[in-house]
Amino acid sequence: MESTKIKGINYAFNLMLLFLVFYFTLGITDSADLPMYEFAYGKQRNDFDPMFVFLNSIMKTNGFTFLEFFKFHLIVYTLTYFFFITRYTKNYFYVFLVFIVLYYVPYVNQIRYYMAFPFFLLALHYFLTTRNWFLFILFTFLALITHSAILILYLFIPMFYFLSTKNFFLVTFISAFAFLAIVLLLFQLGILQQLEHFGEYFGKGNTGSLSGGFFNSLPYFVYLSFLWFIDKKYKKNNSDYALDRNYRFLSKLSFFTIIFIPASFITQVLGHRYVFPFLIIWIIYYMYMIRNQSKQQKLFSFLLFALVHIVAGFCIYILPNIVFGESSFEYELEKSLKSIEYIDFIF
Numbered sequence: 001m002e003s004t005k006i007k008g009i010n011y012a013f014n015l016m017l018l019f020l021v022f023y024f025t026l027g028i029t030d031s032a033d034l035p036m037y038e039f040a041y042g043k044q045r046n047d048f049d050p051m052f053v054f055l056n057s058i059m060k061t062n063g064f065t066f067l068e069f070f071k072f073h074l075i076v077y078t079l080t081y082f083f084f085i086t087r088y089t090k091n092y093f094y095v096f097l098v099f100i101v102l103y104y105v106p107y108v109n110q111i112r113y114y115m116a117f118p119f120f121l122l123a124l125h126y127f128l129t130t131r132n133w134f135l136f137i138l139f140t141f142l143a144l145i146t147h148s149a150i151l152i153l154y155l156f157i158p159m160f161y162f163l164s165t166k167n168f169f170l171v172t173f174i175s176a177f178a179f180l181a182i183v184l185l186l187f188q189l190g191i192l193q194q195l196e197h198f199g200e201y202f203g204k205g206n207t208g209s210l211s212g213g214f215f216n217s218l219p220y221f222v223y224l225s226f227l228w229f230i231d232k233k234y235k236k237n238n239s240d241y242a243l244d245r246n247y248r249f250l251s252k253l254s255f256f257t258i259i260f261i262p263a264s265f266i267t268q269v270l271g272h273r274y275v276f277p278f279l280i281i282w283i284i285y286y287m288y289m290i291r292n293q294s295k296q297q298k299l300f301s302f303l304l305f306a307l308v309h310i311v312a313g314f315c316i317y318i319l320p321n322i323v324f325g326e327s328s329f330e331y332e333l334e335k336s337l338k339s340i341e342y343i344d345f346i347f
Contacts, residue, residue, distance in 0.1 A: 013093045014082075021078055021100055025108050026071050027340035032332055033109040034070065041066040051146040052112055073111040080118040081280065087125055088246065088284045095283045098309055102219075102316060103279060105332045106272050116147035117277050120154075128160060128249055153274065156256050165241065165248050169228065172258045180262040213265030215323070219312040220261055220275050223282050226308050227254055234289045250285040254278065 028034075040048060041056055048056075059069050081099075085092040100107060107114055120143040127136035143150045163171050231251060235241050242248065257275045264271030283305075290301040320327035337343065 010090060010093070017093050017097055018078070018082070021096070022075070024104075024337070024340070024343070025074050025078075027342055028070075028108055028336050029067065029341070030339035031109050031336045032105075033111075037070065037111065038066045041069055049112060049145060049147055051115075051142070054145075070111065073115055074108070077111075077115040077118055080115070080122070084118055084121045084125065085280065085284065088250070089287050091287055095280060095287070098283055099280050102309065102313055103276060105329050105336065106276075108336055109332070110272070112147045113149070113273055114277070116143045116150045119143035119146060120150050121280075124156065124249075124253070127157070129245055149273065155259075156253060159256065160249070160252050163252070165251060168252050169231075169255045169258075172255050176259045176262050179259050180266075183263045183266070213268055213271075215320070216268045217261055217264055217271055217275075218315040218319070220257070220264075220271065222308060222312050222315065223279070224255070224258060226305075227282060227286060230286065230289055246288060250281060250288055253281050254285045 040052075041060065055069065055072070059072065064072075081096065082092055085095050089095060119139045123136050123139035123143060126132040126139065140154075159168075159172075238244075238247075257278045260270050260274040264275060286301075286305055290298055293301060317327055317330050317333070321330065337346070
């Protein structure tokens with residue numbers, strides 16, 4: 001009886017979260033990337049990814065406005081994220097709440113990438129944990145035609161198979177500087193600028209100072225340092241960790257993101273695309289490591305992780321104002337929220 005009651009409460013909380021996510025996203029009429037997408041929608045440009053072109057053609061032909069096109073993306077990838085999270089934890093209310101609060105600005109801006117990313121996560125899930133080739137191919141296809149730059153993340157598959165869990169963190173740490181060297185070389189040769197999507201990432205508008213890039217990466221360091229510490233304790237207390245497929249998947253996928261951090265010092269969009277979206281994985285991974293703790297231990301673990309979220313949020317929204325006198329994330333957050341007409345009373 002009690003279990004049924006708890007399930008009912010969890011179900012109600014998750015429905016409430018879904019309503020809140022849509023309430024604070026579907027009414028947006030202005031954000032950093034919306035003018036560009038609106039222009040592309042009006043012109044029906046064919047130089048975008050196939051999924052964007054296909055949806056553009058279908059929806060525009062059937063009389064849908066750009067804002068309806070924008071809302072369609074938000075609905076599809078929000079539900080897809082929820083579906084992925086439920087494969088690993090019942091606490092999808094908690095996982096998605098933290099993610100949307102900390103990464104609201106890119107979530108409502110980069111609609112192509114944020115629809116491709118959950119397709120990528122589902123592709124990995126069905127290939128590496130359930131061995132479902134059909135769904136792996138299907139979601140890989142959907143990911144690549146939605147945003148081709150997602151392709152680089154598929155480097156994770158050979159790394160998952162060929163690197164042991166014990167050595168994965170160290171190898172990715174070393175690989176990060178090798179990847180940085182390769183990026184710098186290709187950038188100097190002008191090759192990166194010629195590649196689809198990557199040329200945009202390394203354009204003048206997206207590259208900046210090393211100090212600025214390092215500052216932007218502070219939330220990544222906060223989370224990954226914390227997870228590394230917890231992971232060490234988990235391995236010590238669970239000698240059979242290498243036999244646990246879910247643990248191996250979540251652990252390796254969490255620390256895989258380290259590869260892109262040094263390169264994100266040069267161009268911050270690499271961090272926005274290839275590092276921080278994995279916040280969903282980091283939270284699921286932490287929840288997985290504390291799953292067998294007592295109620296008292298779990299309460300302490302939740303409070304400790306809440307402190308990590310607060311520090312990360314401080315680094316994203318508040319610290320830039322203190323150090324630089326302005327915060328682009330805070331500005332874009334306010335701009336997006338102010339464009340929602342039915343909550344203008346807040347401002």
